[in-house]
Structure formats: C-alpha cells, structure tokens
Amino acid sequence: METLDLSDFFTSKAESSDFCSRLATVSQSVYETDFDLQKALLEQFGILKKDKFMALLRDNEISIESNSDLQEFMNKICQKASALPTVTISLAFEPDETILKEFSSWFVLNTNHQVLIDIQIDPSLIAGASITSNGKFHDFSAKSKFNQMLSDFLNSQSGPTLPASPA
Amino acid sequence: MPTLPLQIIQVVADLAIFFFIGYYFLKLRAKEAELDKREGKVDADYHQIVDTALAKERKILEDATAEADQIIAGARHVSQSAKDEVSRALQLMVVDIQKEAMDTAKNFTSNYQLTLKQLSAQSTTDFQEIVKGLKNDLQIQIQQFHQNLLPVLEKQLEDYRTARLAQTEKMVTSIVQKAAPEILNRSLSLEDHRSLVLESLEKAKKAGAFD
Numbered sequence: 027m028e029t030l031d032l033s034d035f036f037t038s039k040a041e042s043s044d045f046c047s048r049l050a051t052v053s054q055s056v057y058e059t060d061f062d063l064q065k066a067l068l069e070q071f072g073i074l075k076k077d078k079f080m081a082l083l084r085d086n087e088i089s090i091e092s093n094s095d096l097q098e099f100m101n102k103i104c105q106k107a108s109a110l111p112t113v114t115i116s117l118a119f120e121p122d123e124t125i126l127k128e129f130s131s132w133f134v135l136n137t138n139h140q141v142l143i144d145i146q147i148d149p150s151l152i153a154g155a156s157i158t159s160n161g162k163f164h165d166f167s168a169k170s171k172f173n174q175m176l177s178d179f180l181n182s183q184s185g186p187t188l189p190a191s192p193a
Numbered sequence: 194m195p196t197l198p199l200q201i202i203q204v205v206a207d208l209a210i211f212f213f214i215g216y217y218f219l220k221l222r223a224k225e226a227e228l229d230k231r232e233g234k235v236d237a238d239y240h241q242i243v244d245t246a247l248a249k250e251r252k253i254l255e256d257a258t259a260e261a262d263q264i265i266a267g268a269r270h271v272s273q274s275a276k277d278e279v280s281r282a283l284q285l286m287v288v289d290i291q292k293e294a295m296d297t298a299k300n301f302t303s304n305y306q307l308t309l310k311q312l313s314a315q316s317t318t319d320f321q322e323i324v325k326g327l328k329n330d331l332q333i334q335i336q337q338f339h340q341n342l343l344p345v346l347e348k349q350l351e352d353y354r355t356a357r358l359a360q361t362e363k364m365v366t367s368i369v370q371k372a373a374p375e376i377l378n379r380s381l382s383l384e385d386h387r388s389l390v391l392e393s394l395e396k397a398k399k400a401g402a403f404d
Contacts (some may be wrong), residue, residue, distance in 0.1 A: 039214045113403070118378050128387070132394055135404045152374045153381055155393040159402045166393035172374060180366055 030086070030106050031051040032119040032140060034078045035071075037130035039112055039142040045071075046104040056093045063090050114144040115159040118167065 031167040032142045034044045055061055067076040083090060115129070126143065133141045136184075143160075149166035158164075381389075397403065 027252045043349060089374075115390070115392060117386070118383075119383065121387075122383075124382075125387050129390070129394070132391065133403070135397055136394075141403075149378050150374050152377050153386060154389045157393065159397070159400055160404075162402060164397050164402050166396045168377070168389070171372065172377070173370070176366075176370060176373070 030082070030103060031134070032103065032110075032132050033127075033130050035075060036107070037126045037143050039144050042107045042110065042142050046107050049100050049104060056097045056100075061093070063096065108140045110140055110143050111159070113141045114146060116146045116148045116151060116156040116158075116167070118147075118149050118153055120147055121145065123131075187189060187192050 031170075032045075036045045052063075053064045055066060056083065064076060064080070067079055069153055081094075083099070088095050088100065090096065112151070121129070125146070129139065129143055133139070133143075151169045152172055154167040156163065156165040156167050
C-alpha cells in the first residue's frame with residue numbers, strides 16, 4: 027500500500043473531522059443497490075476532491091468494483107486521519123485557504139509527513155508565529171522581541187528599571 | 194147671660210192691664226228723663242274736669258318750659274364761660290408742656306452725644322489694642338508657617354508631582370504597549386505575515402520542534 031497523502035483533502039483538524047464524517051457517509055452507502063461512487067463523492071466533496079480521491083484510489087490500486095475494498099480503504103483513511111499529529115500554530119493574522127495549504131505543504135516537504143494544523147489567531151503576537159508541537163511550545167513571534175525593545179527604550183528614557191510588559 | 198160678667202171682668206182686666214202698662218210707661222219715661230238729666234250733668238262735670246285738667250297741664254307745661262329755658266340759658270352761660278376757662282388753662286398747659294419737652298429733649302440729646310463720644314473713644318482704644326494683638330499673632334503664625342508647614346507642603350507637592358509623573362509615564366507605557374502591536378500588525382501585508390510565519394516554521398524545524 028502506498029503511503030497515503032491526504033494533504034489535498036484537509037489541512038486542519040476541523041477539516042479532517044469533517045472529511046472523515048463525509049467519508050463515513052459514503053462508506054455506509056457502499057453496499058446499497060444503486061451505489062455510484064463518483065456520484066456519492068461528488069455530492070460530499072465537490073468535483074476537485076472527488077477527482078483527487080479517484081486518483082488516490084488508482085495510486086493505491088483499489089478496485090472501485092469491490093465494495094469491500096472500497097469500504098476498507100475509506101476506513102483506513104479515517105484511521106490515518108485521526109492518527110495524524112496536530113501542530114498548534116498561533117498567528118497574528120487570519121490566513122486564507124491558499125496560505126493554509128502552503129503551511130500544510132511545508133510540513134509534508136520538510137518533515138515528510140502530514141500534520142493537522144490547529145490555527146489560533148492572536149493579534150498581540152504582531153508577526154511571526156508561536157508553535158506548539160509534541161507537547162513543546164516555541165515562541166517565534168515578534169511579540170517578545172518588541173516587548174524587549176520597548177522595555178529597553180523606556181528604561182533608557184526614564185532611568186530606573188521599569189517592569190517588563192505583560193505577555 | 195153668663196158671658197156678660199165674663200166680658201165685664203175681661204174689660205176690667207184689660208183696663209187694669211192698660212192702667213198698669215200706662216203707669217209703668219210713665220214711670221219709665223220719668224226715669225228716663227231723670228237719667229238723661231244725670232247723664233247731662235255727668236257729661237258737664239266730665240267736661241269741666243277735663244278742661245280744668247287740660248288747663249292745669251298747659252300751665253304746668255308752660256311753667257316747665259319757662260324754667261327749662263331759664264336753666265338752659267344759665268347753662269349756656271356757664272358752659273361758655275367754663276369753655277373759655279378750660280381753653281385758657283389748656284393753652285397754658287400746652288405752653289408749659291412744650292417748654293418742658295424741649296428742655297427734656299435738649300438734655301437727652303446732650304447726654305446721648307456725651308455717651309456716644311465716650312463710647313467711641315473707648316471702642317477706638319479697644320479696637321487698636323485688638324488690632325495690635327492680631328497683628329502680633331499673625332506675624333507669629335506666618336513665621337511658624339514658614340518654618341514648619343511650608344517645607345512639608347513643598348515636599349508633599351514634590352512627592353505628588355513625582356507620583357503623577359510616574360503614573361502618567363506608566364499610562365503612556367501601557368498605551369504604547371497596547372497600541373503599538375496592533376499598529377505594527379496592521380501595517381504588515383498578508384505576504385509579509387506569510388513570509389514571517391514560514392521563517393518561524395524554519396526556526397522551529399531547526400530547533401527540533403517537529404522531531
């Protein structure tokens with residue numbers, strides 16, 4: 027079985043849950059009498075994702091005639107989706123779909139595995155991002171640097187040391 | 194035949210009756226005349242009495258009127274002379290009273306003026322003394338104020354000024370800390386943000402955040 031690249035279907039945890047839910051709906055209707063895979067995928071995901079899913083099936087050599095294979099494959103996808111690691115990224119701006127995909131692609135390119143991105147918006151970060159991954163927190167935002175610069179500037183103006191600004 | 198005595202008796206009776214009736218008529222007429230006579234006499238007496246009474250009454254009235262006129266005339270005379278006397282006495286009294294009132298007023302005025310002069314002299318002296326005392330007290334208080342209170346006030350003012358400046362500075366710092374990040378955030382474009390996030394991801398990778 028080829029490694030499953032699900033980055034074309036979802037990038038964030040919320041999208042992953044939604045994707046699995048829709049896929050489960052399709053999976054439950056596999057054994058129905060007039061089941062049409064393409065039609066069911068089109069209804070749930072739209073034409074772009076439907077085509078990508080069909081390509082995924084071909085890449086993983088899953089026969090669309092075999093309902094059991096289909097169902098098994100769909101379940102495997104959901105299992106993999108739920109097992110994907112989550113990286114929490116706090117941003118100072120609200121990213122659009124393109125930027126989110128770019129971030130997700132970055133993880134695939136640089137870490138060789140897909141992650142689920144949990145985006146949180148915090149304008150006080152000013153720029154950059156703070157990242158929580160594998161239980162560790164890393165602050166690479168401009169906030170701490172800005173606060174330090176402001177504190178240094180105020181201290182140089184007033185003389186006595188002023189307390190650092192709250193985080 | 195028996196009817197004749199009866200008729201005679203009847204005639205005799207009738208004659209007796211006529212005789213008695215005639216007698217009584219005559220008697221009555223005499224009495225009536227007597228009565229008229231008496232009545233006339235009574236009337237005459239009555240009129241005489243009444244006339245006499247009226248005459249007496251007139252006389253009495255005339256006498257009374259004359260006497261009253263005399264009394265009134267006398268009283269008028271007395272009244273006029275008494276009036277004149279009383280007027281003279283009253284005039285004299287008025288003059289005396291006026292004179293006495295003027296004397297009294299003059300005395301009162303002079304006494305009052307004298308008393309006022311004494312009072313004003315006394316008040317001026319007392320007032321001068323009080324002013325002098327106030328002046329001394331005020332000088333002492335001003336001296337004490339300069340020595341004790343003024344330095345304390347100056348120090349308190351300075352402390353207040355310092356505290357207010359510190360508070361203002363703190364407020365300005367807080368405003369800058371709150372406003373500057375937002376302003377900087379909004380001044381960056383989406384592309385700048387994207388680049389900075391990718392840089393952060395690179396740094397996180399180098400720091401082993403995704404291992």
